[in-house]
Amino acid sequence: MTLGVCYFPEHWPSERWETDVAQMADAGLEYVRMAEFSWARIEPERGEFDFDWLDEAIELVGDHGMQAVLCTPTATPPKWLVDEHPDVRQADADGTPREWGSRRFTCFNSPTYREETERIVRKVTERYADNPHVAGWQADNEYGCHRTVRCYCDDCAAAFREWLEAKYGDVDALNEAWGNTFWSQQYPDFEAVDLPGPTPAEHHPSRLLDYYRFANDSVVEYNRLHADLIRAANDEWFVTHNFMGDFPTLDAYSLADDLDFLGWDSYPTGFVQDRQPGDPTTDELRAGDPDEIGLNHDIYRGPATPFWVLEQQPGDVNWPPHAPQPGDGAMRLWAHHAVAHGADAVLYFRWRRCRQGQEQYHAGLRKQDGSPDKGYRDAAATAPELFDLDPVDAPVALLHDYESLWATDIQPHSPDWHYWSHLRAYYDALRERGVQVDVVPPSADLDGYAAVVAPTLYLAGEALAGRLTDYVASGGHLLLGARTGEKDPYNQLHETLAPGPLADLAGVRVSRHESLPAQFDTRVGYDGETYDYQTWAGWLDPDAAETRGRYRSGEAAEEPAVAHNRVGEGSVTTVGCWPGEDLAGALVADLLDAAGVDHADPLPDGVRLAHRDGYTWVTNFTSEPVSLDVPGDASFLVGGDTVDAFDVAVVEAAVEDVREDI
Ligand code: GAL
DSSP: OEEEEEOOGGGSOGGGHHHHHHHHHHTTOOEEEEOTTOHHHHOSBTTBOOOHHHHHHHHHHHHTTOEEEEEOOTTSOOHHHHHHOGGGBOBOTTSOBOOSSSSOOBOTTOHHHHHHHHHHHHHHHHHTTTOTTEEEEEOSSSTTTTTTSOOOSHHHHHHHHHHHHHHHSSHHHHHHHHTTTGGGOOOSSGGGOOOOOOOSSOOOHHHHHHHHHHHHHHHHHHHHHHHHHHHHHOTTSEEEOEEOTTOOSSOGGGGGGGSSSOEEEEOHHHHHHHTSSSOOOHHHHHHOOHHHHHHHHHHHHOTTOOEEEEEEOOSOOSSSSOOOOOOTTHHHHHHHHHHHTTEEEEEEEOSBOOSSSTTTTSOOSBOTTSOBOHHHHHHHHHGGGOOOOOOOOOSEEEEOOHHHHHHHHHSOSSTTOOHHHHHHHHHHHHHHTTOOEEEEOTTSOOTTOSEEEESOOOBOOHHHHHHHHHHHHTTOEEEEOTTTTSBOTTSOBOSSOTTGGGHHHHTEEEEEEEEEOTTSOOEEEETTEEEEEEEEEEEEEESSSEEEEEEOSGGGTTSEEEEEEEETTEEEEEEOEEEOHHHHHHHHHHHHHHHTOOOOOOOSTTEEEEEETTEEEEEEOSSSOEEEEOOTTOOEEESOSEEOTTOEEEESSOGGGOEEOO
């Protein structure tokens, strides 16, 4: 478990580099990520390469006992390249090219850009193939950032036609799969297919879903190009990529086979402002939301594999609406929280506040005058506290399905339907109880999980139904949330009522649904208590299942809302509505008890427990201290039984034995 930093030596005079690198080593950092965005510095003119500066920087990193992580520089091609080949640019839906002058504007399907990528990636990787100070590579930077997964250029149109032809074989099959009789949308042949440009009314949902899948596959292929070239130069290097938080348009799991591990970029005080509905609290503006950060750690971790935080917020940042200073200690808290969720390394972004360019209002570990900022002190305090650990061993899987995200995004059926927030109702309830959760795709192997939570498997086919049936038949406990099984994988409603192919397993069908704005009273009874729900009500019609909850308000009153089906030693709980926090807590606690998963009592809001390798982390994301009650013989490795504001404790105890001392 270790720390590192992202460094741009090319932004500073070379005389300064020795001091910078020495200060990194003094803070206990072990990895230095470099060369991202540096194509124009490496190749100022076509075919004229200048590697001296990077050679020197890597050498300094090695001299100070650290390792370099290099990045392929493809997110920012030089001006000369774009002037020579304007066709490398992406286009907006209305055909407007995305221009040079920023970043991430090149097309994943452009044959020219793929050639150029191959050329520069081969050059930089071959250059450092035998360099002992280079540990591995990050391919490109944040694929899809700035809404760029989906492109509408001519190269993409041609590639989309090929993709469809490969998928459907003949155009009648495509017309049938999409249901193109609706509004006379049949295609006469594949040549007639174009990209979904601007239209007066909404697009055909099946066409959009396939276009989103195609755009995703284009990134997968583009990433594979990098990974293959990096490994061809040196197959001992690791290859990773820095994904983003709550990122909707790229299926991170689909790139996993080409990467050794996944990484992501964590900016807690930004995400609470621009990723979720509602206003953040002042504590969240200082330290972020532990479950929002935790969810992303758990997505990118994957079952029993590590992940890296390739960019960790170092202080105030430039891009959210507001830039409050993080609370004292927050940069240390975030690193420990990442480790508790399975991170092997946390790299702060960036070393020093930059004097030029778009990110002048973004902190670094050091200020622009070179003096230490809060982040440097936090990093230096954290480094000696980290120790080696086994991977996280999670008893529960939560199924996260990007295609269901895309399809519900295409037809949300309510302005308040928000895939991530609905998923968070369940995730937060699990995390409040200190349960470690593997957030995995529906295709994941579910053997070994005591319980599986599937908030919204909106698109469900027979294969998925078969796998979930096997899981439950072998004694697993499954929870199916609202809108599960409404559609088939082509984005058509199933002819049988939801949950479609999962109905026999669940022992229930959804007889009717409604989406409700906030002015309706939305209450539901469950296990003798009354709870709130929001936005979505599926009215259940159980056959084999037993009704465990009923709506208590509005048109739905008395209709079943929660049903439970025992299947041998296993069970399926179906929830028709989007549960409020308390109902989600009750449902999750019952699921965990049925599955025999030990769990803690919730601590105050914003205080979280996480267990890894025999230790429990108590992370306090609030401005109030919390006192702990732990077994008398439990020893603390970090902190003690009072966890201050934005502070952390690590105690050798089981998660269910760590309580609040009231
Ligand atoms: C990330 C990006 C970095 C930098 C950072 C600023 O999204 O990868 O290059 O822009 O944001 O917070």
